[in-house]
Amino acid sequence: MxxxxxxxxxxxxxxxxxxxxxxxxxxxxxxxxxxxxxxxxxxxxxxxxxxxxxxxxxxxxxxxxxxxxxxxxxxxxxxxxxxxxxxxxxxxxxxxxxxxxTPSDGDYDDERDDRDEYVPDADEEWPPVVVDQRPEVDPLDAIANKIEFGLIPKYGSREELAARDVILKDIKKVEEELDRLNKPSSMMGHNNPPEPIEAEATEATVVTEDDEKRKIKAVVADIRTEIKSDAPDVTNVVTSTRHLRDSLIAVLKWSGKKIDTGIDEFIKSVMKTLGISATPFILAKAIGHYDALIGAIGSLYLNLLHWLQLMMSIQL
Incomplete structure (x- = not known):
C-alpha cells in the first residue's frame, strides 16, 4: 500500500x-x-x-x-x-x-527554459539576455488598493508615531533646501562664476524650476498638516506622496540624472550614490547644487512610504 x-x-x-x-x-x-x-x-x-x-x-x-x-x-x-x-x-x-x-511556472512565458522559444543574440551566442517582463508593483498603488478594499489604518503605536516624527524632520529639511536654492548666492559656484548660458534658455529654465519649487513647498505643507493630525487622511497623504515623487523626478532631470529604471529603485540608487542611506530614519550629507534637495526629498518620500506601509500593514 x-x-x-x-x-x-x-x-x-x-x-x-x-x-x-x-x-x-x-x-x-x-x-x-x-x-x-x-x-x-x-x-x-x-x-x-x-x-x-x-x-x-x-x-x-x-x-x-x-x-x-x-x-x-x-x-x-x-x-x-x-x-x-x-x-x-x-x-x-x-x-x-x-x-x-501565487506565481506558477507558466505565468511568464519569457522565463521558460525552452531553447526553441528563444532567438539567439546578434553575436549568435547562447543563451541570449532575457529581460524580466513581470509588472512592477507601484507601492502607492498597493496602498491605495488597500484603502479601496476597506483596510483601516492603524494609528497611535510607538513605531507609527516615531515614523511621523522622522517625516516632520524630513519636511523641515526639504523646506530648508528650497530656501537655500532660492537665495541668489546658491546659483554661484564655490570659487568661480557660473558658466555663461543663453538668456532665452535661462529664463525658461528659471520659470520652470520656480514653479516646481512652489509646488514642492505646497505639497510638503499639505503633508505636514496631515501628519500632525490625530488621524491623518491616508488617501490625501498617498496623493501628496505621488506629487512629491513627480517633483523629485523633475529635480532629478534638472540635475542631469538619467532615469532608466523603475522610479522607486532609481530614487534609492541615486540616494546611495549621494551617500544617503535608503533605509528609513537615516540621513547623510549630500553635495552638489541639487543633490542636497534630491536627498531631502528622496528621504521624505521613502519615509512616507515606510509610514504608509506601517499603518496599512503592507510588505512590499
Whole structure:
C-alpha cells in the first residue's frame, strides 16, 4: 500500500503532513497550517496583478479573483471545524477580500527554459539576455488598493508615531533646501562664476524650476498638516506622496540624472550614490547644487512610504 503523500506544509512542519495528521493537530496548529496553505496558493493582487483604472481595476490575467472563504472551505471543509475556518477568514479579510493566485511556472512565458522559444543574440551566442517582463508593483498603488478594499489604518503605536516624527524632520529639511536654492548666492559656484548660458534658455529654465519649487513647498505643507493630525487622511497623504515623487523626478532631470529604471529603485540608487542611506530614519550629507534637495526629498518620500506601509500593514 503506497505511503500517504504529505499535503500541507508550514514553518512548524517543513517536511509536510498528511490529511490524517492534520486532523490530530491542536487548534492553533490547524489554523497555522491553513494559513500557510492559503499563503502558498493565493496572494494580495497588489503584489503583481496588473491594475488599470480605465478598465475597471485589476486585470485578473492569471486567474481570480478568489474568495478566501470559498477556497478554505473547498480544501478544509470536513477536515477542520467550520469555526476555525471562519476565524481564519475573518483574519484574512482584514487584509483584503479579493485574492490572486501565487506565481506558477507558466505565468511568464519569457522565463521558460525552452531553447526553441528563444532567438539567439546578434553575436549568435547562447543563451541570449532575457529581460524580466513581470509588472512592477507601484507601492502607492498597493496602498491605495488597500484603502479601496476597506483596510483601516492603524494609528497611535510607538513605531507609527516615531515614523511621523522622522517625516516632520524630513519636511523641515526639504523646506530648508528650497530656501537655500532660492537665495541668489546658491546659483554661484564655490570659487568661480557660473558658466555663461543663453538668456532665452535661462529664463525658461528659471520659470520652470520656480514653479516646481512652489509646488514642492505646497505639497510638503499639505503633508505636514496631515501628519500632525490625530488621524491623518491616508488617501490625501498617498496623493501628496505621488506629487512629491513627480517633483523629485523633475529635480532629478534638472540635475542631469538619467532615469532608466523603475522610479522607486532609481530614487534609492541615486540616494546611495549621494551617500544617503535608503533605509528609513537615516540621513547623510549630500553635495552638489541639487543633490542636497534630491536627498531631502528622496528621504521624505521613502519615509512616507515606510509610514504608509506601517499603518496599512503592507510588505512590499
Amino acid at each position: 503506497p505511503k500517504p503523500v504529505p499535503r500541507y506544509h508550514s514553518p512548524e512542519f517543513p517536511e509536510g503532513i498528511t490529511r490524517s495528521a492534520f486532523r490530530r493537530l491542536r487548534r492553533e496548529q490547524k489554523i497555522e497550517v491553513m494559513r500557510s496553505w492559503f499563503g502558498q496558493h493565493y496572494e494580495d493582487p497588489a503584489q503583481r496583478t496588473p491594475y488599470e483604472s480605465a478598465e475597471g481595476g485589476y486585470q485578473w490575467i492569471w486567474g481570480g479573483p478568489y474568495d478566501a472563504r470559498e477556497e478554505l472551505e473547498s480544501e478544509f471543509g470536513g477536515l477542520a471545524p467550520q469555526k476555525l475556518i471562519e476565524e481564519l477568514v475573518e483574519e484574512l479579510e482584514q487584509e483584503g477580500t479579493k485574492w490572486a493566485p
